[in-house]
Amino acid sequence: MGCDELDESFDVLDQNSVFDGYTDKQRRILSAAIDVFAEKGYANSSTHEIAKRAGAAEGNIFSKFGNKQGLLSAIINPVVQFVFPAMVREFASTQLTREYASLHSFISSIIMNRMVLLRVNTNAKVLKIFLSELVYSENVREQVIANVPSQYWQVMDAELDNLKQRGLMVNWDNHEIMRLLLIMAGGTLGSVLLFKQELTGDAAQHLIEAITKALTP
The missing domain is CATH 1.10.10.60 (Homeodomain-like)
Structure with missing residues (x-):
């Protein structure tokens, strides 16, 4: 090699x-x-x-x-401490600082931006290991939450408030909206990584449409 x-x-x-x-x-x-x-x-x-x-x-x-366990930590810890926060910061600065014309375009931006990572085979392998630990390890979950940059929560809150004020999104608590996004998008991500289901373009669009419908007033 x-x-x-x-x-x-x-x-x-x-x-x-x-x-x-x-x-x-x-x-x-x-x-x-x-x-x-x-x-x-x-x-x-x-x-x-x-x-x-x-x-x-x-x-x-x-x-x-x-x-x-030391091998696993050598793979997971950098993802939790450096890679994941860097991805979140990049997403917050590039995708959450613009005004979206519709709820559909906002959801599409979130979903497609994350799904790009799965196109690289080894990214999918690392993400599969990370997701498995996220599911089974409370310590990893706590580390992930602690390492989410504060900027992300601020800009996400601002974007959700903006969409609600413009009448494009249901007037729910922002934490409830983010929980729904995590459940629906995370479920699809889990099915791809853990159960080897193929994520086709149609499947991604169906997910976007389902989330959009769920959050439309």
């Missing part, structure tokens, strides 16, 4: 300089761990299989990462 392949395999992690300090061997181990965790789930994976797939000795895993 060459350096070019390794660089391509990390994609969203490399874009945020998460693994710059790792050796090629350590990067191979992390890449193999991402593959195995995504394919089999954390509970059904072993350091022996990860080492074999990485072409490294199992002792290399223990010396750098300690154990299987």
Whole structure:
């Protein structure tokens, strides 16, 4: 496995300089761990299989990462602490600072912006691992909430208030609206990542239309 392949395999992690300090061997181990965790789930994976797939000795895993949990933390922690907040900041500054002509265009912007990440195979693998931990680990959920930039909540509140004032959105509490968005969009994301359902263009549009209908006054 060459350096070019390794660089391509990390994609969203490399874009945020998460693994710059790792050796090629350590990067191979992390890449193999991402593959195995995504394919089999954390509970059904072993350091022996990860080492074999990485072409490294199992002792290399223990010396750098300690154990299987250490490997998982090396993948998840940067996503929670750096990648996810960076994505949220970028979304808040580029998509939540404009006035949308309709509720449909606002929902479409939210959904399509996030779904772009799934077009990169390894992004989907990392997101699948992250989503699994988000579901099963209260600690990860607490970290995610703590790492959401305050700017996001401020601009999201402002955008929702603007849509309600213009009569384009139901006059519900903003937390209730965001909860509905999370449930509906998160459910689709989960079905794609965890149950290998294909996200077609039609499916994405149906999701956008369903959320738009639910939030239309």
